[in-house]
Amino acid sequence: MVTKRGNKNYLRKGRNYVVGEGSNLRGKEKEKRDKEDRLSNLPDELIHRILSTIDAKSCVQMSVLSKRWRNLWTTLPVLNLQDTSFSDPVLFESFVDHVLSHRDSSTNLHVVNFESYDDLQEGDVVDSIIDYITDTPTVTASIRLLSILADQCVVGSLPDLSLCQSLTTLNLSRICAEATPFEIVSLKSLYLIDCNFECGDEEVLDLFEDCVNLRRLSLHNCNYYGGFQTFRIHAPQLTYLSISWMRIDEMFNSNCDIELFTPKLQHFSYSDSDVYEFSSDEDLLSLEEFNVDVLLDEDTDSLVQLIELFEIMGSAKFVTLSTSIIEVMSMFPDELDGRSSPFTRLHDFKLNKDTPSSSTVVPPKVMAYLFGGSPGFWFNRWKDKNSRDNSEGDPEEFQEALSLQPFFNPRGVRNLTLIVDLHAG
Amino acid sequence: MSEIDMAIIKPEMMKPYIWLETSDGSIQQVEQEIAMYCPLICQEIIQKGMGSSKNCAICLPQRVSPAMLSLILDYCRFHQVPGRSNKERKSYDEKFIRIDTKRLCELTSAADSLQLKPLVDLTSRALARIIEGKSPEEIREIFHLPDDLTEVSGACENSEEKLEPLKNATDDPRIRLLNRLYAKKRRELKERERLKNVEAEEEHADERSVDDLLSFINGNGEDPKGIKTSKNKKKNRRKKEQHQKSTSLKEASEVNKKEINGQNIRHQSAEVDRIAETSNSHAEDLFAQKEFDDGDIDDGIDPALKEKIDREVADFARRLNSDWPERMQEFLSSGQEKKTMLFTPNGNSFLRRNACMCYPSVLNDFTYPLYACKLNFHPF
Numbered sequence: 009m010v011t012k013r014g015n016k017n018y019l020r021k022g023r024n025y026v027v028g029e030g031s032n033l034r035g036k037e038k039e040k041r042d043k044e045d046r047l048s049n050l051p052d053e054l055i056h057r058i059l060s061t062i063d064a065k066s067c068v069q070m071s072v073l074s075k076r077w078r079n080l081w082t083t084l085p086v087l088n089l090q091d092t093s094f095s096d097p098v099l100f101e102s103f104v105d106h107v108l109s110h111r112d113s114s115t116n117l118h119v120v121n122f123e124s125y126d127d128l129q130e131g132d133v134v135d136s137i138i139d140y141i142t143d144t145p146t147v148t149a150s151i152r153l154l155s156i157l158a159d160q161c162v163v164g165s166l167p168d169l170s171l172c173q174s175l176t177t178l179n180l181s182r183i184c185a186e187a188t189p190f191e192i193v194s195l196k197s198l199y200l201i202d203c204n205f206e207c208g209d210e211e212v213l214d215l216f217e218d219c220v221n222l223r224r225l226s227l228h229n230c231n232y233y234g235g236f237q238t239f240r241i242h243a244p245q246l247t248y249l250s251i252s253w254m255r256i257d258e259m260f261n262s263n264c265d266i267e268l269f270t271p272k273l274q275h276f277s278y279s280d281s282d283v284y285e286f287s288s289d290e291d292l293l294s295l296e297e298f299n300v301d302v303l304l305d306e307d308t309d310s311l312v313q314l315i316e317l318f319e320i321m322g323s324a325k326f327v328t329l330s331t332s333i334i335e336v337m338s339m340f341p342d343e344l345d346g347r348s349s350p351f352t353r354l355h356d357f358k359l360n361k362d363t364p365s366s367s368t369v370v371p372p373k374v375m376a377y378l379f380g381g382s383p384g385f386w387f388n389r390w391k392d393k394n395s396r397d398n399s400e401g402d403p404e405e406f407q408e409a410l411s412l413q414p415f416f417n418p419r420g421v422r423n424l425t426l427i428v429d430l431h432a433g
Numbered sequence: 434m435s436e437i438d439m440a441i442i443k444p445e446m447m448k449p450y451i452w453l454e455t456s457d458g459s460i461q462q463v464e465q466e467i468a469m470y471c472p473l474i475c476q477e478i479i480q481k482g483m484g485s486s487k488n489c490a491i492c493l494p495q496r497v498s499p500a501m502l503s504l505i506l507d508y509c510r511f512h513q514v515p516g517r518s519n520k521e522r523k524s525y526d527e528k529f530i531r532i533d534t535k536r537l538c539e540l541t542s543a544a545d546s547l548q549l550k551p552l553v554d555l556t557s558r559a560l561a562r563i564i565e566g567k568s569p570e571e572i573r574e575i576f577h578l579p580d581d582l583t584e585v586s587g588a589c590e591n592s593e594e595k596l597e598p599l600k601n602a603t604d605d606p607r608i609r610l611l612n613r614l615y616a617k618k619r620r621e622l623k624e625r626e627r628l629k630n631v632e633a634e635e636e637h638a639d640e641r642s643v644d645d646l647l648s649f650i651n652g653n654g655e656d657p658k659g660i661k662t663s664k665n666k667k668k669n670r671r672k673k674e675q676h677q678k679s680t681s682l683k684e685a686s687e688v689n690k691k692e693i694n695g696q697n698i699r700h701q702s703a704e705v706d707r708i709a710e711t712s713n714s715h716a717e718d719l720f721a722q723k724e725f726d727d728g729d730i731d732d733g734i735d736p737a738l739k740e741k742i743d744r745e746v747a748d749f750a751r752r753l754n755s756d757w758p759e760r761m762q763e764f765l766s767s768g769q770e771k772k773t774m775l776f777t778p779n780g781n782s783f784l785r786r787n788a789c790m791c792y793p794s795v796l797n798d799f800t801y802p803l804y805a806c807k808l809n810f811h812p813f
Contacts, residue, residue: 046538047560047576054545054557061561072569074578098622 048076052083060086060119064107065093082112085150086119089137097126101133108140116150117141123157134158134183138165141172148172157181167191170218187232191218199226207234212267214240222246229253239284242269247294252279262309268292268320276321278302283313288320298324301360304336311336311343318350322381325355334359337374344373349381451478452490455499460490463506470509472548494546501543504536508552530559534575537563 047055059067059080067081087107094100104122111117122137134156141147141154142165151172156163162184169175170191178192179199187205190198198219207213213236216222222243229252232239236256241249249270256264265285273292279301298321304310314333337344357378370378451465451474468484469475477483477491484491493502511517511525530537537556544552564572573580 044535045577045579046535046542048578050538050542051545054541054553057553058541058557058560058564061558062565066565069569070564070572073572075581077578098619 045074048074052080055080056083056085059084061088063088063090063093065090065103068103068107079112081107082110083115084111085116086121087117088121090121090123091126092123097124100124100126104133104137108137113144114146117144117147118150119153119155120151121153121155123155124161125157125159127160132164134161134163135165138163138168142168149174151175153177155179155181156183158183160184187213187215187234189215189218193218193220195219196221197224198222199224199228200230201226201228203230205230205232205234207232207236209235211236212238212240214242217242219243220245224248226250227252227254229255231255231258233257237263238265238267240267240269242267244269245272246270247272247274249273249275250277252277254280254284276324278317283310283317285313286317286320291323292321293323295321295323295325297326297328299328300333301328301330303330303332306336306339308340308343311340315343315347315350322350322352324351325353326358327351327354327356328358328360330360334370334374337377338369338371341371341373344377347377349377349379351378352381354379354382451484452487453484453502454490454492455497455502456493456495457499459499460487461499461502464510467506467509467513470513470549471505472550474547494543496539496546497543498539500536501539504532504540505543505547505549505552509549512551526555530555534560534563538576 050058059070064081064084064087067084071078071081089100089104089107091097091100094103120137120141122134124133137156141151148171152174154169154172154175154177156179159182161182163180164185166180166185167188169178170193172192173194175192175194177197177199178190178195179201180203181199181201182203184204185206187207198216213232213234216225217240223245225241225243225246225248227250232255234256239254249268251266254266255261260280260282262282262284265287268286268288269290270288270292271290272294274294275297276292276295277297277299279299281303282305283302300314300317302310302314304314449465450462451468452460453463453468453474454460465478465484469478473494474484474491483489497505508529512522532540537560541553541556541560544556563575567575572578
């Protein structure tokens with residue numbers, strides 16, 4: 009708005025102070041407004057939010073934009089340290105060093121995402137990051153998510169993370185470390201992917217007992233060097249568990265068994281080429297989803313292990329099995345003799361086909377074994393997931409639901425999901 | 434007090450319309466259902482009982498102009514309908530943010546002041562995508578940022594490969610420190626390399642040290658000592674560097690497939706393209722520099738070997754530049770295929786190697802996806 013006072017025109021409300029001829033004023037004012045720097049006018053918090061999805065290198069480079077941006081990077085609460093924009097690992101390490109040492113250490117740091125695909129020359133950049141986190145009080149108290157992907161990097165300071173009181177999510181990918189128990193009380197989600205652990209001689213390996221608040225655990229393709237016989241997962245609050253491709257001394261060691269103490273488990277996924285021996289003292293009464301994706305050998309040993317696993321997971325409502333399971337069961341129907349159906353409250357059953365084929369025939373004995381134990385559940389019809397009357401919901405929704413398990417990839421797998429309906433009766 | 438009670442006692446509160454006042458003083462009527470989608474408005478209605486009439490219209494924060502309010506209400510109108518699928522919502526969101534950057538900034542600000550978190554996330558990410566990967570000049574151009582730093586060096590704004598994050602001409606002690614750090618690192622590496630070379634003299638010319646690459650890259654602005662001692666190894670370094678780059682790119686693109694549910698395939702390829710671009714420009718850079726260096730080299734390399742290396746380097750660079758799009762397609766599609774090959778009868782190691790290099794979407798725990806395969810992750 010413009011008010012006239014004397015010969016000069018002023019803009020109201022403290023906008024750009026423009027002195028000039030009346031007739032041009034509107035035009036100039038609009039032009040000026042158009043050229044206004046709206047990005048820098050956003051509060052720090054919003055700019056931080058915007059920068060939180062951009063890698064740290066770019067954020068630091070933005071310090072040359074203008075005065076306002078000069079030091080914004082020093083107070084970023086989210087650090088994305090990726091080496092993909094660096095051609096040289098040494099430069100990347102120096103950069104990380106620089107960023108950490110020149111960061112404003114009195115501001116909160118909530119998230120650190122570190123990704124390095126190159127062979128790190130010295131390999132202690134990860135340790136230096138953990139040291140920074142644990143040595144800087146503000147950071148130790150404010151860090152919530154730590155994600156480290158460091159190809160073949162040996163990390164020594166993992167135990168120090170127990171000092172972090174707010175750390176709720178920890179992702180470790182491809183690192184090598186000693187198998188010391190994770191003692192992070194605040195931890196809710198732990199993802200270990202492609203890692204190598206050096207274990208001692210103990211018979212029982214229990215890495216998670218001290219993470220009393222752990223809700224989600226995902227162990228994918230981890231290798232444990234050691235002589236343990238039992239891998240224990242003791243997590244009283246755990247609701248989501250996913251195990252795949254677990255290896256001991258780089259092999260599938262069928263002597264090893266996996267002990268579960270997870271009374272509140274709601275979701276269990278397993279994927280491998282063979283089945284470990286599972287045991288659980290308590291019934292998993294809260295179990296909702298049970299997914300198994302294995303390519304069974306055509307012999308009875310693995311089948312027996314699998315059947316034992318079914319017994320443990322019998323309360324599941326939503327079961328997804330791979331077709332090879334059905335095939336091997338069909339091959340050895342005698343194994344099913346004398347066994348009652350493991351599933352007692354089956355609601356939905358899906359078959360994951362890894363190659364599109366015409367159809368999977370489920371012999372009656374197998375059907376009786378799988379479905380016979382669930383009252384009110386009987387075969388209604390096969391439904392193609394992609395058919396129009398799919399009441400399961402959007403295929404996209406289905407895929408999102410499974411996106412939590414990295415090794416189930418409906419996008420890559422051409423699924424003809426055969427859905428058997430629960431006919432409410 | 435239940436809603437029904439409130440309706441009986443104050444029937445006007447259940448009217449479907451709410452009065453809102455924007456920063457310019459104008460007042461308008463808005464369907465209550467839609468306006469309640471904004472937490473701030475919701476709060477004002479429920480806790481303070483405002484908005485039921487023109488007199489007690491809810492005063493919106495200053496950052497909410499009428500134009501922005503209109504946009505925000507459009508957003509709310511669409512999203513507050515419960516029956517929409519995720520796909521529909523995402524598609525709407527994508528179209529919604531296709532506005533000019535000026536309005537995008539305003540929208541972010543307005544949504545933030547109304548505490549409409551999903552919209553703030555959406556707009557912030559959109560702004561991040563705009564900023565990401567652009568040079569400082571471009572960013573200044575787009576957002577009309579004032580160029581008010583005392584000295585800004587062109588070197589810093591150029592090729593990302595130049596590298597030192599704050600390499601510019603202002604006499605910042607931090608930059609000096611950083612440069613010293615780099616120089617020290619280079620010297621250390623060189624020392625180590627030299628010791629290694631003494632022991633393994635038959636090392637093939639190709640396997641030159643990273644240090645040499647380092648000095649080479651920084652050759653232009655850096656320590657002249659660095660250049661002189663490593664002059665001889667320039668060409669071989671270049672070759673190795675390109676080789677390194679292509680393998681790291683390969684890995685980068687593989688691991689880029691982190692988002693399995695595929696919603697970010699578009700994003701991923703943009704990411705990969707960006708990597709491709711920077712490496713491409715780098716390759717060209719090197720190539721150009723090769724020409725330049727030809728004149729004044731007095732390296733002790735046997736000329737025949739030198740020629741062979743030259744040819745290999747040129748070849749490699751050409752290949753890298755030319756079949757880049759095809760190779761990218763290959764990487765992208767092979768990434769997909771790998772996932773289908775979860776189970777083959779062939780053996781564990783192959784399976785394991787090719788099993789999804791997918792990172793679980795931890796972002797599910799927080800509201801921020803990190804980039805690309807990138808990732809995702811921030812609690813706010």
